[in-house]
Amino acid sequence: MPKAVKATTPTSGSNRPPAAATRGFSLLELLVVLLLLVAAVAIVPPFFSKGLSSGEFRQGVRLVAAGLRKTQSLALSSHREQVFSLNLEARTFTAGNNAAITELPVTLDLKLKTAASERSGDQVGAIRFFPDGSSTGGSVTLSSGSRVLRVAVNWMTGSIVTEEVR
Secondary structure, three states: OOOOOOOOOOOOOOOOHHHHHOOOOOOOHHHHHHHHHHHHHHHHHHHHOOOOOHHHHHHHHHHHHHHHHHHHHHHHHOHHHHHHHEEEOOOOOEOOOOEEEEEEEOOOEEEEEEEEHOOOOEEEEEEEOOOOOEEEEEEEEEEEEOOOOOOOOEOOOOOOEEEOOO
């Protein structure tokens, strides 16, 4: 006598185990991922907030360059010497003989290179522009974190150039 064969036909057409047998994420795995995300959020922001933001740094550089150009323009138009004066400690400058004081960001680091005759102590110095467009020359180096730019004034031509310092 032949034996009867028992067979079942799959209803879904695949050989996957039933839904109850599939595994999701355990609570422990979810907690580990959540802990890693919290650690990343705590660690990453300090890397982006060191020093000034890029926009504030560039604005400080533009202010100094514009102040130097204004002082040179005043010397040319008034036919008189004009002085760009920089106070490193207070982080301020004046662009012209009777100009208002312009403040720079407090966290901006400044260095001034100028003629010895234009120094007033360690923290105050000037770059003088003459009516013919020339100047005493010098440079203002601005830095914040790893970013360093120099605004240089050519003594002979009075040309003002912003350059990256490496």
